[in-house]
Amino acid sequence: xxIIDILLAASFWEAAIRIATPLIFGVLGALVCERAGVLNxxxxxxxxxxxxxxxxxVWLGAGLWGGVLVAxxxxxxxxxxxxxxTVPLGLSQHVSGIGVTLLATSLSYFTYRTALxxxxxxxxxxxxxxxxxxxxxxxxxxxxxLFSQTAMTMLALVLVFVxxxxxxxxxxxxxxxxxxxxxxxxxxxxLSVYGLRIGAVVVGSSLMALGGAFLTMSAFDAFFxxxxxxxxxxxxxxxxxxxxxxxxxxxxxxxxxxxxxxQVRLQTEVGAFLPSQVFLMMxxxxxxxxxxxxxxxADYPKALLVPWFKGQR
Amino acid sequence: MIRFEPRTxxxxxxxxxxxxxxxAIAILLAxxxxxxADAPIIKAYGLMITGAYGSVFSISEMLTRAxxxxxxxxxAAIAFRAKLWNIGAEGQLYMGAMAAVAIGxxxxxxxxxxMIPIIMIAGAVAGALMLIGPTLMKTRLGVDEVVTTLLLxxxxxxxxxxxxxGALKDPMSMGWPQSEPIIDSAxxxxxxxxxRVHLGLIIALISAIALAIFVKRTVWGFxxxxxGENAAAARFAGISVTKTMILVAALSGGLAGLAGxxxxxxxxxxxxxxxxxxYGYAGIVVAMLARLSPVGVIASALFVASxxxxxxxxxxxxxxSSYLADLIVAMALLCVLIGGxxxxxxxxxxxxxAG
Numbered sequence: 324x325x326i327i328d329i330l331l332a333a334s335f336w337e338a339a340i341r342i343a344t345p346l347i348f349g350v351l352g353a354l355v356c357e358r359a360g361v362l363n364x365x366x367x368x369x370x371x372x373x374x375x376x377x378x379x380x381v382w383l384g385a386g387l388w389g390g391v392l393v394a395x396x397x398x399x400x401x402x403x404x405x406x407x408x409t410v411p412l413g414l415s416q417h418v419s420g421i422g423v424t425l426l427a428t429s430l431s432y433f434t435y436r437t438a439l440x441x442x443x444x445x446x447x448x449x450x451x452x453x454x455x456x457x458x459x460x461x462x463x464x465x466x467x468x469l470f471s472q473t474a475m476t477m478l479a480l481v482l483v484f485v486x487x488x489x490x491x492x493x494x495x496x497x498x499x500x501x502x503x504x505x506x507x508x509x510x511x512x513x514l515s516v517y518g519l520r521i522g523a524v525v526v527g528s529s530l531m532a533l534g535g536a537f538l539t540m541s542a543f544d545a546f547f548x549x550x551x552x553x554x555x556x557x558x559x560x561x562x563x564x565x566x567x568x569x570x571x572x573x574x575x576x577x578x579x580x581x582x583x584x585x586q587v588r589l590q591t592e593v594g595a596f597l598p599s600q601v602f603l604m605m606x607x608x609x610x611x612x613x614x615x616x617x618x619x620x621a622d623y624p625k626a627l628l629v630p631w632f633k634g635q636r
Numbered sequence: 637m638i639r640f641e642p643r644t645x646x647x648x649x650x651x652x653x654x655x656x657x658x659x660a661i662a663i664l665l666a667x668x669x670x671x672x673a674d675a676p677i678i679k680a681y682g683l684m685i686t687g688a689y690g691s692v693f694s695i696s697e698m699l700t701r702a703x704x705x706x707x708x709x710x711x712a713a714i715a716f717r718a719k720l721w722n723i724g725a726e727g728q729l730y731m732g733a734m735a736a737v738a739i740g741x742x743x744x745x746x747x748x749x750x751m752i753p754i755i756m757i758a759g760a761v762a763g764a765l766m767l768i769g770p771t772l773m774k775t776r777l778g779v780d781e782v783v784t785t786l787l788l789x790x791x792x793x794x795x796x797x798x799x800x801x802g803a804l805k806d807p808m809s810m811g812w813p814q815s816e817p818i819i820d821s822a823x824x825x826x827x828x829x830x831x832r833v834h835l836g837l838i839i840a841l842i843s844a845i846a847l848a849i850f851v852k853r854t855v856w857g858f859x860x861x862x863x864g865e866n867a868a869a870a871r872f873a874g875i876s877v878t879k880t881m882i883l884v885a886a887l888s889g890g891l892a893g894l895a896g897x898x899x900x901x902x903x904x905x906x907x908x909x910x911x912x913x914x915y916g917y918a919g920i921v922v923a924m925l926a927r928l929s930p931v932g933v934i935a936s937a938l939f940v941a942s943x944x945x946x947x948x949x950x951x952x953x954x955x956x957s958s959y960l961a962d963l964i965v966a967m968a969l970l971c972v973l974i975g976g977x978x979x980x981x982x983x984x985x986x987x988x989x990a991g
Contacts, residue, residue: 364782408970412977417721417782421920422969429962430669436957437673556786563780600798607787611779618779632640 329588336468338587340476341542343580345370345534347479349558350565350572351486352398352530358490358567359523360503360626364420365405366531367555368427372397373532375431378539378546379438381448390540391475391533398532399525401427406524411517413630424555435546445545451475473541475533480573482530487569499523503624506631516631531555553607560610564617567624575613582609640981654975655925655932659939662968669963675956687949688942694949696831700903702941703833704729704912706840707895708919709926709933710847715888717851717928718864720771720881724785725892726916727792728766732759732893733900734796737804737815737907740822740900751822756839756897763893764886766792771885775878789916797909806906815900815907824902836898841934843891848930860884892916914962921969927976940965 329335349366356363363369377394381387401423408419439446451473454460459470490496498519502509506516534554539546561579565571583606590602663681670677688698708725715722722728736755745751770784799805800813808816824835851857862870863880871877895915900907922940926932947961 404970408973412974414973414977417723418716418920418924418969419973421723421917422966422973425917425921425962425966426970429959429966433669433673433957433959433963436959437669440955440957553787553790556783556790560783560787563783598798598802600794600801604791604794607790610787611784614779614783615773615777618773618777621778 329585333464333467335584335588336464336581337471338584339577339581340469340472341580342583343576344472344476344479345537345542345554346558346561346576346579347483347573348534348537349531349555350561350576351479351482351569352527352532352534353558353562354565354567354569354572355486355490355499355527355530356402356524357562357627358503358624359499359520359527360506360624360629360631361406361409361520361524362416362420362559362628363402363405363423363524363527363531364417364559365401365423365427365528366420366558367551367553368424368431369398369401369528369531370535370538370551370555371431372401372427373535374539374550375435375535375546376532377536378448379435381540382446387449387451387540391478391536394532394536394540395529398529398535402525402528402531403521405528406521409630410520410524413632416628432548435548445547447544448540450539450544451541475537475541478533479537483569483573486530490569500624503626506626510633517633531558534558557606557610560614563621563623564613566617566622579606579609582606639984639986641984643980643982646979650979651927654979655927655936655972658971658975659925659936659968661971662964663943665967665971666960666964669960670956673956675954680950680954680956683950683953684943684946687953688946692828693831694945696828696833698938698941698945699833699837701945702937703836703840703898703902704895704915705918705922705937705940706837706844706933707891707898708915709922709937710840710844710919710930711888711891711895712919712923713926713928713930713933714847714851714860714891715767715884716864716923718860718881718884719867720774720884720888721782722767722785722885722888722892723782723920724767724770724788724916725888725895725919726912726914727785727789728763728889728892729896729899729912729916730792730796731766732763732896733907733911734799734804734896735759735762735893736822736897736900737818740818741804741816741906742819745819745821748821748825751819752824752835752901755818755822755901756894759893759897760890761893763891763896764889766893767885767889768882771881775881793909796907800907800909804907813909817906818901822901823905824898832903834898834902836902839894839898840937843894844930844934847887847891851930856880856883892919895919918965921965924969925972940968943968 353366373394376397377390380393381390405419405423408414409416453471453473456470460466498509498514502516502519510516561575565575586602586605667677670680688694711725735758739758740755770781773779773784774781800815804815806814806816826834859875859880862875863877867877899911918940922933922936925936943964944961948958951958
């Protein structure tokens with residue numbers, strides 16, 4: 324198969340968008356936190372918690388959207404822990420984030436194991452089905468690539484626009500961006516720095532959890548140990564690559580998804596010559612390359628990682 | 637209103653007491669998941685204690701667990717002191733283990749006093765190089781080391797998998813992806829007859845004491861502390877921040893690499909992809925519980941190892957998931973963070989006054 328044929332196939336773009344979906348949620352979540360000045364390394368654990376909690380809610384009979392809600396609440400809960408430790412207490416965002424990842428991951432695994440002590444194969448749920456939108460899903464190419472995704476992918480795409488609109492078109496967004504650049508100026512306006520930062524971290528963490536929920540409720544239909552497999556860390560890298568902008572986050576996630584879908588197809592062509600691990604390494608190597616490319620001109624939010632205390636100028 | 641005021645001098649009771657209290661609180665908090673899992677709580681705690689300390693065998697198992705944790709804990713402690721956020725100890729550990737196996741499983745042979753130092757050096761160098769790369773990317777290109785070291789963990793594990801299915805594969809392993817065993821002369825001898833605790837423990841203890849002296853008593857140690865406290869001021873004082881960072885990277889990566897050597901040459905005997913159940917990440921908890929003090933790392937590694945060994949044994953006895961250990965360790969990290977805050981600040985509860 325020629326490379327051009329791969330790139331022109333609707334099934335290729337269908338896979339690319341599917342692979343990109345959890346990353347879109349994750350990058351949006353990470354950029355909301357970081358725009359407010361808080362690095363959230365809890366992301367990997369929050370993905371795990373979202374994947375487990377959402378799946379388990381559905382398995383217990385909550386319905387798919389009920390599961391999405393439960394996942395978002397679980398993400399918000401761990402986000403709140405990170406926010407309390409890093410915002411009013413001003414503790415190391417690096418260490419707190421790692422702590423939240425360890426806590427969320429171990430709590431998810433413990434809960435799963437406790438609820439299902441001795442299952443050999445993970446129980447399955449009925450996941451989100453591909454949409455069948457009248458007319459749109461029947462369009463050539465784009466009908467298959469875009470309009471036959473699941474409702475969660477549509478939700479991710481809508482959230483890109485919502486996040487962009489809130490950040491750039493509303494007073495709330497202006498305040499969130501300001502609190503990540505110059506918190507004292509926000510306080511001078513009579514707004515609560517703590518409130519804005521904590522709120523942003525909680526909402527951002529809920530978004531991250533949806534990325535995990537997509538994996539167990541849409542991409543797959545069960546929860547596995549180790550299934551997040553670094554996707555959260557990849558999102559942290561993509562956030563820098565996207566210069567903390569929702570639109571660029573979408574492009575970055577899609578590029579990433581396209582590359583991943585491409586290497587899977589390439590693997591079937593040249594797989595005989597190269598070990599499969601070389602291909603599996605690609606997403607991580609690509610993330611590092613993306614970081615190197617933008618490193619020099621990366622415009623970090625100015626108050627990122629800098630704790631701010633009330634009454635400080 | 638709640639107010640926080642900086643505390644000028646926390647005093648020794650607070651400094652040493654807080655990590656102990658944090659660890660105790662984490663242990664007590666484990667009662668909640670135990671209760672939710674319908675386990676007999678008192679019995680579970682008892683089983684955890686006897687699991688870690690009930691016999692010479694269990695103490696030996698606990699010390700065997702503590703060995704890599706001391707080394708990865710030291711790796712995190714020295715790096716975090718210089719504010720080099722090395723979250724890649726897991727990958728550095730595997731690179732160290734792989735270097736030890738590449739040299740120590742038959743490529744060369746010699747007496748133990750030659751072979752053991754050689755595989756230790758090889759492993760430390762491999763681990764150090766794994767961290768010097770991201771550190772150079774940080775100092776030269778401005779690439780955040782947190783994400784690169786994290787991502788390298790996944791890359792290294794895949795690389796190890798690839799080597800175990802290729803160049804390093806044991807032809808006698810019946811298809812299992814594992815390396816050939818470390819040859820007898822390179823194996824770390826056990827410290828007690830018929831027990832697993834091995835020479836690695838001594839190496840880890842010596843490393844901790846050597847690192848403590850290095851940080852406290854040498855110019856380089858002073859420079860590392862200065863860079864960690866205020867990089868701009870250190871640069872102004874004529875300290876080369878880049879050079880110091882690379883020195884820290886070599887030490888930190890090297891220590892994590894040594895942990896890998898100790899695991900293959902002391903505990904496991906060969907390399908497989910399940911060599912470490914997350915020792916690299918747990919090292920961060922060990923370092924934070926120790927307040928980044930090298931000697932303190934010994935105590936906190938013993939605590940974390942006790943939790944792991946105790947919970948493993950408890951979980952076998954009464955069927956509570958052994959992820960409880962990871963949960964306790966994660967809670968201990970968050971508790972000690974909050975405790976660290978309380979040593980630096982006093983908390984005042986003011987009544988809100990009108991007007």
